Amino acid sequence: MNLTLKIWRQKNAKAKGSFVTYKLEGASQEMSFLEMLDYLNTTLIKKGEDPVAFEHDCREGICGTCSLYINGRAHGQDSMSATCELRMSRYKDGDTIVIEPWRAKAFPVIKDLIVDRLAFEKILEAGGFISANAGAAPEANSIPVPREHADKAFDAASCIGCGACVSACKNASAQLFIASKVSQLALLPQGRAEAKSRARNMIAKADELGFGSCTNTGACEVECPKGISLAHIARLNREFLKATL
Amino acid sequence: MSNFLKASIGRKLLVGLSGLFLFSFILVHLTVNLFLLAGQESYNIATHFMTTNPVIQTIEPILAIGFILHIGISVWLTFWNQRARPEKFLKVDQSKSSTWPSRNMFVLGGLIFIFLVIHISNFWYKINFTEIGYIEHGGEMVKDAYTMVATSFSNWWYVVIYVAGAVFLGFHLNHGFQSAFQTIGVSNEIWRKRWTVLGNFLSVLIAAGFSIIALYFLLKTL
Ligand code: SF4
Numbered sequence: 001m002n003l004t005l006k007i008w009r010q011k012n013a014k015a016k017g018s019f020v021t022y023k024l025e026g027a028s029q030e031m032s033f034l035e036m037l038d039y040l041n042t043t044l045i046k047k048g049e050d051p052v053a054f055e056h057d058c059r060e061g062i063c064g065t066c067s068l069y070i071n072g073r074a075h076g077q078d079s080m081s082a083t084c085e086l087r088m089s090r091y092k093d094g095d096t097i098v099i100e101p102w103r104a105k106a107f108p109v110i111k112d113l114i115v116d117r118l119a120f121e122k123i124l125e126a127g128g129f130i131s132a133n134a135g136a137a138p139e140a141n142s143i144p145v146p147r148e149h150a151d152k153a154f155d156a157a158s159c160i161g162c163g164a165c166v167s168a169c170k171n172a173s174a175q176l177f178i179a180s181k182v183s184q185l186a187l188l189p190q191g192r193a194e195a196k197s198r199a200r201n202m203i204a205k206a207d208e209l210g211f212g213s214c215t216n217t218g219a220c221e222v223e224c225p226k227g228i229s230l231a232h233i234a235r236l237n238r239e240f241l242k243a244t245l
Numbered sequence: 246m247s248n249f250l251k252a253s254i255g256r257k258l259l260v261g262l263s264g265l266f267l268f269s270f271i272l273v274h275l276t277v278n279l280f281l282l283a284g285q286e287s288y289n290i291a292t293h294f295m296t297t298n299p300v301i302q303t304i305e306p307i308l309a310i311g312f313i314l315h316i317g318i319s320v321w322l323t324f325w326n327q328r329a330r331p332e333k334f335l336k337v338d339q340s341k342s343s344t345w346p347s348r349n350m351f352v353l354g355g356l357i358f359i360f361l362v363i364h365i366s367n368f369w370y371k372i373n374f375t376e377i378g379y380i381e382h383g384g385e386m387v388k389d390a391y392t393m394v395a396t397s398f399s400n401w402w403y404v405v406i407y408v409a410g411a412v413f414l415g416f417h418l419n420h421g422f423q424s425a426f427q428t429i430g431v432s433n434e435i436w437r438k439r440w441t442v443l444g445n446f447l448s449v450l451i452a453a454g455f456s457i458i459a460l461y462f463l464l465k466t467l
Pocket residue numbers: 158159160161162163164165166176177180220223224225226227228
């Protein structure tokens with residue numbers, strides 16, 4: 001299949017970037033989206049050009065490294081799927097595909113399609129932990145956890161920290177990410193001890209880093225590759241209320 | 246408390262709470278308007294009650310504060326959110342991930358605000374501060390607000406503005422209602438669906454309710 005790719009190219013963090021259009025011939029519907037980009041890069045390298053920089057690691061939807069905004073949607077058109085899980089069978093011969101990096105003040109572009117997501121680490125450092133002594137693993141049943149809480153905490157913990165929620169959000173808000181981290185801890189007894197300062201500090205950090213605020217459009221939940229639920233944001237709001245009032 | 250107001254979530258909470266408060270006012274407002282359909286006497290007695298009852302009179306300034314908070318903080322948050330994405334995407338397709346009203350609350354709010362200014366100067370200001378005709382109901386002289394409303398609604402262009410205002414309000418509430426409950430944390434997977442369904446119902450009810458009354462008066466003059 002032949003494709004027209006409109007890709008954001010930017011030499012480094014300081015350079016001014018722009019869109020470059022590539023005509024790619026001979027891509028196959030059996031490729032994954034990232035393989036299609038690998039193939040594009042091979043053709044660029046053969047021509048002596050700089051390949052397109054994009055992030056990827058596991059290529060099976062578990063690491064959260066891949067991060068492309070494809071045709072106006074975070075991780076492309078498929079729901080519950082990261083960019084690396086997107087297949088070229090979703091496209092037709094002759095399609096034009098616009099590929100952009102995540103866009104947010106807190107996620108500056110480093111090169112081409114790669115953004116710096118250190119801001120997420122900083123939010124985690126502000127409260128996404130429990131400060132218990134990590135000795136040997138304790139007996140699993142010594143702290144009883146209701147099944148329902150365990151399941152919800154596990155759902156929240158499936159966030160892979162990709163940042164799709166931020167780019168899907170019209171306000172570039174990190175609320176879904178923060179909510180998943182707050183929930184996974186707040187639902188478990190070990191996380192209750194620091195629940196108050198956690199919600200408050202993580203929110204304050206996100207504000208300071210320049211993320212927007214949540215207006216509940218729900219776009220994050222739809223675009224999140226792990227289907228993290230908005231219910232976690234409601235829980236975050238409750239935790240925040242409890243912590244500040 | 247200072248932590249609360251400094252945080253974006255805290256401010257958003259105030260938007261949600263003030264929104265719910267304004268929503269309750271809208272419900273009362275629509276209820277009073279329904280008296281218009283019951284006839285001149287019922288409506289005039291209802292407005293007489295609303296403009297003279299001490300409880301309602303004390304709520305009025307609180308209502309004004311509600312409006313100021315809701316509008317002021319929303320404007321602030323909207324600008325704050327604009328700053329969070331200085332470089333825009335070239336191609337954005339949010340139509341599959343969120344509803345149109347949810348993405349346009351600021352625009353809808355702005356349109357409602359314009360309507361509100363027209364509306365307040367047309368009705369509330371006139372009823373409260375200008376000399377309008379009096380009429381006797383049950384031995385008491387009360388302002389004849391009914392005739393004033395009926396006259397306004399005999400102007401087709403005013404009805405157009407009014408219906409447009411009601412529809413904008415409906416769209417605004419369509420997102421705003423469930424969003425407020427999410428913001429104050431009174432929501433989970435099941436309740437979000439319930440709030441959404443209820444919000445859909447109430448937003449249609451409100452948009453249709455206000456519109457039908459205006460159209461009823463316009464049709465009566467034909
Ligand atoms: S909440 Fe979803 S979209 Fe956001 S970082 Fe986690 S996995 Fe990615």
